Amino acid sequence: MTALTTVLTNIDAIFRKELQSYFKSPLYFVIAGFFWVLTALFLLLIAQNIIEQAGQMDAGRQLGQSGSPVDVPNLVLQNFLSVMGSILLFVLPVLSMNLYTEERKRGTLELLATSPITNWSVALGKLFAVVTFVITLIFPVALLELYLLSTAKPALPLQIFWVGHLGLVLLAAAVLSIGMFISSLTDSAIMAAFLTFVVVLLLWIVNALGQALGGVLGDALNQLSLLKHYSTLSQGVLDTPSLALFLSYIFLGLFLTAQSIDLFRLQQS
Amino acid sequence: MIDVEHLGKVYGSTSAIQDVTFQAQPGEILGLLGPNGAGKTTTMRILSGYLPATQGNAWIAGYEVHENPMAVRQRIGYLPETPPLYADMTVENYLNFVVKIKGIPAGDRAAKVESALERCSLQEKRKVHIRKLSKGFRQRVGIAQAIVHDPPAIILDEPTVGLDPRQVIEVRNLIKNLAGQTTVILSTHILPEVSMTCDRVAIINKGRMVSSGTLDDLMRQLAGGTRYELEVEGDRSTIAEQLQRVEGLSSLDWLAPEDLPAQHHKLRVSTETNQNFGKQLSTALVNANLGLYELRRVGASLEDVFLQLTTEELTPENPGAETSGLPSESSGEEASRVEAMNLPPAIEPDGPSKEIKS
Structure with missing residues (x-):
């Protein structure tokens, strides 16, 4: 086997192993159920709310009041993506908490560390698997959105839909990558989930500070804010700096994970 | 095949092993014998590439473990103290996963897994989730994991610990069957285990090599x-x-x-x-x-070690359990050996070692 196929085989092996364990664990079914019920509820509420508002404004315009026409499907999609992003941010720490803590507790890290597989392959396989799980979470909801949006006239350009959901997946991947690093630092899943949630809170704080503070500092925080870049993508703007930022966060998480696994081994007594 | 030279490992300020040197020839079973806490696990972890050594070198099949970690990892099977198992996988899926990350080409994987299942008598458990297996079966899955890719060197850390006497015999037979094609290093603190399974033995105590050779050599040294x-x-x-x-x-x-x-x-x-x-x-x-x-x-240090070793496997609640499953001739031989080891004749009342230095 060439070096590349070896690497791909290894990533694939980890990917399948991880995915298999998600679909056997009741925890993940509970998470999925919780996520689907909550998002479907919000989707309907938001759609109803905005349609009502638009109706009122239409009525107002007919009575001679000023106001521009409302792009209902676009508004529904953006509001909903923002809400779904927030719900997901609560779910992600729970998804990433077991990525490495379990391997550490059960001693299976010793198997991985003595097999001809690199830390990078392990981390990538794990990240792909957990992101795939997130995609399976989002998929049915996205179908529901598509169904709702298809009733709109004029139809919403599908690019907005695709770019928005790509943004959602990238946001999830970035947070999961950092969460994976955190889970590689501790034996305790609760600790890993808690610390990852703290990171999520920090994301919100950075975002809020970036908006509140003006000037260079505010600008810098805005540039680093995952949520700011997520909202750019959710408007359907396929913005290169935003993509680059998401990929940088993902890379950072992978890099730190690969390093911490070695460090943990060297320091172990 | 396996060459260990002056290996040392320091954790912070305490030294876990010092100047450990031994060799294992191709196809032989080497027992790393020592009381609990002697540094056996540390030595094995260094050999497997899991831990870096602070001093010295170890070669496996001609590759130094730190210079060429990936080459070494491809050539070893390693069973840590606790078998590294994924509880929610079936035995078969687990071995399929292991054989894949050990770098076996796709076409050979099924045959290797099949052979490992057979050698470890796990065929009937192939569809069972590891979570549901008894400790003895889990240990066998652990060994299957170490041999599934047919590595030239196998490192087994206390492979029979915690098993009931019947399972112990099964695991020992399994290990004995590996000899010839594979070099095996196993660690143990149970003296009879060495005489039953190993061709040669390296004795380690408090992180230092005490002696190495065939068991007969060591017995001669002792007696x-x-x-x-x-x-x-x-x-x-x-x-x-x-x-x-x-x-x-x-x-x-x-x-x-x-x-x-x-x-x-x-x-x-x-x-x-x-x-x-x-x-x-x-x-x-x-x-x-x-x-x-x-x-x-x-030789006094050897006596020291032997006194700390578990010289028999009989427990008060369970007398005769170990020997019951063995062929009578070998159990008789073992029993007399154990007795001899219990009473090393060379011990003197005035302390085990004397030193005069100018």
């Missing part, structure tokens, strides 16, 4: 009289002449360590009786006006 190591300054023939006058001396070997000053000689002498003849030795040398720089009884 066969008293030995002294000496460092003497003077003419070689004069030394020999003086020592040969000591009554009861049966052998005299010249040792040649590298860092000896000129005119200094190191030698080992022994008697077949267990009589302590240190006094006669020193008197003879000093009377001949030879410089005696070191006089040390050896």
Whole structure:
């Protein structure tokens, strides 16, 4: 086997192993159920709310009041993506908490560390698997959105839909990558989930500070804010700096994970 | 096949192992024997590449474990103290996963997994989730994991610990069947385990090598009289002449360590009786006006270790359980050996070692 196929085989092996364990664990079914019920509820509420508002404004315009026409499907999609992003941010720490803590507790890290597989392959396989799980979470909801949006006239350009959901997946991947690093630092899943949630809170704080503070500092925080870049993508703007930022966060998480696994081994007594 | 030279490992300020050196020839089973906490696990973790050594080198199939970690990882199977199992996988899926990350090409994987299942008698459990397996079966899955890719070297850390006597016998037979094609290193603190499974043994205590050789060698060392190591300054023939006058001396070997000053000689002498003849030795040398720089009884450290080892596997609640499943001739032989080990004849009331240094 060439070096590349070896690497791909290894990533694939980890990917399948991880995915298999998600679909056997009741925890993940509970998470999925919780996520689907909550998002479907919000989707309907938001759609109803905005349609009502638009109706009122239409009525107002007919009575001679000023106001521009409302792009209902676009508004529904953006509001909903923002809400779904927030719900997901609560779910992600729970998804990433077991990525490495379990391997550490059960001693299976010793198997991985003595097999001809690199830390990078392990981390990538794990990240792909957990992101795939997130995609399976989002998929049915996205179908529901598509169904709702298809009733709109004029139809919403599908690019907005695709770019928005790509943004959602990238946001999830970035947070999961950092969460994976955190889970590689501790034996305790609760600790890993808690610390990852703290990171999520920090994301919100950075975002809020970036908006509140003006000037260079505010600008810098805005540039680093995952949520700011997520909202750019959710408007359907396929913005290169935003993509680059998401990929940088993902890379950072992978890099730190690969390093911490070695460090943990060297320091172990 | 497996070469370990002057291996040392320091954790913070405590040293876990020091100057550990041994070899395992292709196809043989080497037992790493020592009491709990002797440094066996640390040694094995270094060999497997899991931990870096602070000093020394280890080669497996010609590859140094730190210079060429990936090459070594491809050539070893490793069973840590706790088998590294994924509880929510079936036995078959688990082995399929392991064989894949061990770098076996896709076409050969199924056959390798099949052969590992067969060798570990796991065929009937292939569809069972590891979570549901008994400890003995889990241990077998752990061994299957270590042999599934047919590595030239296999490292097993306490493979029979915590198993019931029947399972112990099964696991030992499994290991014995590996010999010939594969080099096996296994660690244990149970003395009979070594005599039943291993061709050679390396004994380690408090992080240091005590002795290595075949078990018979070691038994001879233990039972066969008293030995002294000496460092003497003077003419070689004069030394020999003086020592040969000591009554009861049966052998005299010249040792040649590298860092000896000129005119200094190191030698080992022994008697077949267990009589302590240190006094006669020193008197003879000093009377001949030879410089005696070191006089040390050896073998005593071996006795120390043996006393700490588990010399039998019978528990008070469970007498005879271990031997019940064994063929009668071998169990008889084992029993007498165990007895001999329990009472090393060379122990003296005045302490196990004497040292005179100038």
